[in-house]
Amino acid sequence: MLPFEEQILSDLLEDPHGGLVVLSSGLPLHSLVASLLLLHHSSAGALLLLSASDSQKPSILRSLQRLQDPNPNSSLPSELAGDLPGHQRAALYASGAAFFVTARVLVADLLVPRAPPGSISSLIILNAHRLSETSPEAFIARLLRRHSPRASVVALSDRPLPLSSGFSKPERILKSLYIKKLHLWPRFHVVVSADLEKTPPEVVDVRLPVTAAMKGVQSAALEAMGACLKELRRTNKVDVEDLTVENGLFKSFDEIVRRQLDPIWHTLGKKTKQLVNDLKTLRKLMDYLVRYDAVTFLKYLDTLRVSEGGRSVWIFAESSYKIFEFAKKRVYQVLRADGSKIIMDNKTTANKKRKVNDDNNKDKENEASCSDGGKALTNSGVMLEEVLEEAPKWKVLRELLEEIEEERKIVALREDELGVEDTRDDTGIVLVACKDERSCLQLEACITKGPHQVMREEWEKYLLGKAELHGLQKRSKKKNQDPKGFGILNGMVANGPFENTDPSSISKLENDALLAAASEISHLASEEICVGDSSGPCAIRGRSRKGRGRGRSKKTPGKGEVSVKRNKNPGDDKMIGKGYSSIEVQGTEKDAEHAADLQERPLPDATTDKAVLRRHSKDHGTSESTNAKPLPPVQFYAFESGKHILDVWKPSAIIVYHPDVAFVREIEVYKAENPSRKLKVYFLFYEDSTEVQKFEASIRRENAAFESLIRQKSLMMIPVDQDGRCIGLTSFIEPDVHGLQNSQTRKAGGRKMIEKEMQVIVDMREFMSSLPNVLHQKGMRIIPVTLEVGDYVLSPMICVERKSIMDLFQSFSSGRLYHQVETMVRYYRMPVLLIEFSHDKSFSFQSASDISDDVSPTSIISKLSLLILHFPRLRLVWSRSVHATAEIFASLKVNQDEPDETKAVRVGVPSEDGVIENDVRAENYNTSAVEFLRRLPGVTDSNYRALMDGCNSLAELVLLPIERLAELMGGQKSARVLKDFLDAKFPTLL
């Protein structure tokens, strides 16, 4: 453990009630949690870990194992699953051990109470940036505090950015968890930076230019983004200050906009909503531009055109046209070749195309530009030239690897001469870190098969896809071909039907040429004797030679363009320290050392997930590259996977293929923990790209976030009671401390209160809202169950479906509300629709001026009127806020019997399986699979249960023969419908 980690820990432990710790992303949050676990002793009571994500759990366990090494007899925390029988869970809580548990399960267990609050000594809440007063964690903290004031609550987060946005968020989190200490540990903290910069790794910063076409895409995308932003500003609905293109590059930008717009989301026009969506799409495009290869990027654009085509605002803008053109140019060019094969100047073609302003004439003009001087109806008039631009980083990656191996040989040689034998520490592994799994797979293929081959394969897949479309189009002859061109962004949104989004902008000739190329490929493919089911690789091999010559002449930046700089820090953060060396990327052409001596190393740790870390196997590598230089053993790692693997692989060199701040910090920590180990880190940046901007800005933004948090901390007001305990937010804004008094009298034996205690049955899903918490505060007993019908059951007669304003609008348009009300009316005497406004927003649907002149079917007034006309027994309750709701509930329950838990659970559940095992059904179901199943054609409310009994999972459902389906679904017809849908050929739309 590094000194600064010890400091964090001791600071935190100073206050026995716990605190909120915020770290820079990438700092060792997991080992911090592990140390807390290590300090836990089961005699004190159970320790519960809340809200840990699936990727965090194994990291925490691994850190713990590492720390435990000297005494491995203590046990690791296990999962306290919701599907364990109640008494077993109770026993586990009582055992005083440490567990991972979900908030929903814990709330239910605390309320029942299966987990006596006294038996819990401490709570560790991860991902604290997601907390709010309304989250179930806050409810848990309150339940816990009430009964065991000594318990400690520690909340942790390594995402300062979301914490600093919004109104005094950390303060509210502290209050809602009843803790008072905020600990901030930015990377620029003196203690942290001192530790991390003691023995920094050697850093090489490689900056390489993007290709001209990539640059073109990038600037066009930025332009489109700017236009969208301008348009969004014009709506006057958002705070302009945050709307910058730089912010637009980040994911948090969507959050900024949504946070501002959410309160009024239901009042926004289609166009504004679409703009917000488009910005998100454009942001993704920028990211994918540097992450995906040229063909995949083009394919993604095509997909976008299909899925967004009808609605998107930007997609028909001038600048987005450029995006498509440049993206295409990276892959192929359409050339005119008459008899004498005079190749037209592509540049002018492209220019001409781009100049076309009137989109409606685009097609015609395109055709003209391609076919002027010839009736180019025959394919012979046009030919397709493959460009297949490779990502510039690919080449550099290989060169770096070769060079690393080179260096290692030299070192090894020297050590041999000297007779030194201390390389046992050096695994020699080179770790290539990318953002996503996909890049890992592709880079691996690049190294084994060569980049050219990878491009070819992608290209052929692309063409075959096109060919399939062609076949389909022939079959369904009538495709409406109206080119939708609306001058984008000058106010019009194209709203054509979904189907007519066929590639109208690709000229016919171009399409023909693509199809010709495709058929050539499929022809070749069928000639090849293919072994195995992967038709791609073997079929292609034959052709790739031929393609190579053509491709080579055009593509790839010359070696000279790759500049290796003597690093000026990639951030203002003093990232890694000063030990830089400059290297020659070009690497002098050495004699080809035959047969790559790629060595398969034994896995350093057998437990590592093979799906994420794959080895570089030598069989592939040697087959193709005859003049390849030897490469070191390479591992690929996707940091999106969230696994922390530096300790596992102990690499001696790391190539950071996609820059990522958190990963850089991880490297720093790893190096600081292993000061003696040699480590060289290479950063690959595209110069002048959004990639660099994003990387640098993310450091800036994190620093700014911390500065804002530090300011907020100095101004924070946390009320504290006599015992030094924090008085939480809920009782703070709630003038009625009835609940608290209530519990005290209960403790004192006030029997009267117990008799009068009201009960409310609450659906498990509702624990995401704050109403159960507030009801509990009001002194009501909350009975958590899974309800099939309604959200709250107040009495045997009264059942309530609760809708926030946003939910109300959404569920009206999805039709879900109608269905919910229908079932409620069926089973309850007094079905209630609760319309709950939020207390910080206006209490009304719309202002008088927003009401249209006539009755329009889309208005909320119309929908609500229609609903009550069809369900005259439905009662509406309009509530100003959650607190008002709680009062209304209390008043409605007067003179009513208490609800019956077992009955409520059975309502709406078909009687044949009316036997419900206890209460935690939601946890027992794969809810998204069940929902998925219910949305399949042929599946109905009455037969989905039988289907679930008949097969284990959706994957198994696919395998069931039609006879069996008919049996389960109670009918030949619905079985046929389902089967047909499952096996239907996806229409190729691209």
Add this chain to the structure above:
Amino acid sequence: TSYSGPQNRNAILVSHRQKGNPLLKHIRNVKWVFADIVPDYLMGQGSCALYLSVRYHLLHPDYLYFRIRELQKNFKLRVVLCHVDVEDVVKPLLEVTRTAMLHDCTLLCGWSLEECGRYLETIKVYENKPADSIREQMDTDYLSRLTHALTTVRHVNKTDVVTLGSSFGSLSGIMDASMEDLARCPGIGERKVKRLYDTFHEPFRRVS
């Protein structure tokens, strides 16, 4: 009596009690006539409404109760149309809500006379309208249905549906895909891969 006459079948009948209510100015899309009726408004055979301003309720808290008591039981839909015209609304609205609930009335709230008038108009206009526009409707074409199903998986969007469809050819193909195959699709990140895969392969019921 007079209000069942054929000439008034398409009109909202308004009680003489409502004379002078500025709300009447805002009933413009439908004809209305004064008539001798017990409720304040009669929008159709089975639906009537009582108008209540919260300000009035604060002065006469029992008024609503007595009005509701007068109503016969032979209206299918009995609306209490509450005009929210005060700022501090929580307490009076609680009382109104309770009274309406316990006496089988449906409470509608309007924040302006325009809005209140529009409710009356709409209930009249929609008297015989089917509920189609608020029912679950699905486009029946293949892509919409596929999108409808696949977007149950969190974070999967329409673009992803097209990507998945064109990569694997059919829904059964998508369900059969390995994690690695899913990860190869552009735009499908780690989290989506896992969510999709779990949805397809985790059992419906998690029985320990």
